[in-house]
Amino acid sequence: MAKLQMFDVVFDGNDAGVYHSGEVIRGYVRIVLGGVKNDVRGIQIKFKGESHTHWSEGSSKNRRHYSAKEVYFKEKLICWGKGKNDRGASKLTLESGEHRFPFSFQIPNVPLPFPFESYVGWIRYRIMCKIDRPWKFNHNTERLFTVVGLPIDLNSMPHARIPSHQESTKTVCCLCCAQGPIIVKASTDKGAYVPGESIFVSGTIENNTSREIVDITYKLVQYVTYFSSGGHKTRRVTTIVKDKAPGCRRREVARLNWKPLVLPPIPPTGPQGCNIIKIEYLVQFEGDVSNTPLDAEVKLPVFIGTVPLYQTQYPDPSAVVSEQPSSSAATAPPPSYQVAMEGLQEIPSKSGHDYTFGKLMYAPQYPTYNLPASAPTWDPAHPPQQAGPGSYPEYPQKY
Known part of the structure; x- marks a missing residue:
């Protein structure tokens, strides 16, 4: 023994x-x-x-x-x-x-x-x-x-409640003839979340080509950049959670109306205190264009924190906000x-x-939090308030 x-x-x-x-x-x-x-x-x-x-x-x-x-x-x-x-x-x-x-x-x-x-x-x-x-x-x-x-408190971030919204236009080429454009618009219900919450995604794909949009994919993607002591870097991309919705035929519009992506336990954006690893998140909304390797897409930057917003309902966009909710108010449930x-x-x-x-x-x-989820009711094409330049981190670019 x-x-x-x-x-x-x-x-x-x-x-x-x-x-x-x-x-x-x-x-x-x-x-x-x-x-x-x-x-x-x-x-x-x-x-x-x-x-x-x-x-x-x-x-x-x-x-x-x-x-x-x-x-x-x-x-x-x-x-x-x-x-x-x-x-x-x-x-x-x-x-x-x-x-x-x-x-x-x-x-x-x-x-x-x-x-x-x-x-x-x-x-x-x-x-x-x-x-x-x-x-x-x-x-x-x-x-x-x-x-x-x-704690990474979303209540201390002025733009956490502001939807992330992007638009793009894509032209599909077939031999010498350009077709299109395909117009993609998408929004999230806000700009920052915590694990356990649902990211609600809404968008449209206006298909002005003779090709079919096979389906719509919407997903949360994690971009991690790793740095070396000599200044070199590399990046790894991981899909955290994704779902699909029906596409559309030619000359039609495909719509996605506030579908949720439930966040699993994932590390927050950052991470704070570390200089050799950088974590970012994007919601990617894309349409699969038939008979072509190219997709029509937009990327929506979102922020992941550790303390949730205490008030997630959007006010009347025409109203004047005189006081922001206090982050010291003990109304957020404790995480597991x-x-x-x-x-x-x-x-x-x-x-x-x-x-x-x-x-x-x-x-x-x-x-991770167990928070009630309710889809927004406003039109994603006209968010109640949009962030100005620099409100969100730029989404990762290719090297």
């Missing part, structure tokens, strides 16, 4: 492992032994928050590797025994049975980015624990946790913290060898 039967990190009163900036993490290291272990110098624990990007471009001899790293905090302490460099360090004995070694650590009270996972880059907060054994392989265990940075839409993933061990105890499975958790 192996002597080391259990080696893990337990949080006091916080099984979900979700903490806020400035909060104190309390818990203990649990070790269960099936026999006496007399080869231990000490038990070390390390707290670390960091982000990392890494990707490659090119092939063969022209292949280039790019990476960057940011460290948000790092602290190491000895739970029991002594460290490698301590004077008088010697082998100690742990008896058979269960042992608990308490710890506490205060997360820095500064804006910290939400955790994020992808194969190109990640933002992680972890506890790494080591049973230090002189002249032998150490035993290691790790636990990742979620840090909720400072839901596992990211990708689910649990296996995280490679930081120690990099086979002496890590157990498989490390992890998924970030994001604040």
Whole structure:
């Protein structure tokens, strides 16, 4: 029977492992032994928050590797025994049975980015624990946790309630003859949301060609830009949620009337506090033009936050707004913290060898709300108020 039967990190009163900036993490290291272990110098624990990007471009001899790293905090302490460099360090004995070694650590009270996972880059907060054994392989265990940075309150953003609206005109060419145009108009019901809400999308495709609009696709797309320390960057595009609606025949108009896209648990726009990963969101509204690889589309920038708007109904556009709703009014329901839409993933061990105890499975958790959804009643072609230049971040462009 192996002597080391259990080696893990337990949080006091916080099984979900979700903490806020400035909060104190309390818990203990649990070790269960099936026999006496007399080869231990000490038990070390390390707290670390960091982000990392890494990707490659090119092939063969022209292949280039790019990476960057940011460290948000790092602290190491000895739970029991002594460290490698301590004077008088010697082998100690742990008896058979269960042992608990308490710890506490205060997360820095500064804006910290939400955790994020992808194969190109990640933002992680972890506890790494080591049973230090002189002249032998150490035993290691790790636990990742979620840090909720400072709230991203949509009530503090003047344009969060303003619909995102775009129009475009597309001409379809057939040999030497141009057909069209196809006129696309689309709107969202507002400009900012939180996970759990519904983005209501409305739009029209005026088809002035002899081709059919096969269908309409409306979807939320996540654009993530990764930066290297040398100034290079790459981008990955992911469809978060999408749906389809009927198209139309030639010389007709296809319409979509305020259909919802329910937001799953996703990271907010940003992320705040991180300089090497940038997350943006767009609602893409497009018509599939038959017999051509080209689509007629518009892209609507939207912002994802962590504190919802307390009042989402639009006032009379002709009325004068004398007072904005106060973000201090405690009328927003509390969020639940839901596992990211990708689910649990296996995280490679930081120690990099086979002496890590157990498989490390992890998924970030994001604040998610259960909010009532009601479609707008105003005409999307004439929003009650439109944002001026610079009101929204520009949607991502191709490099």
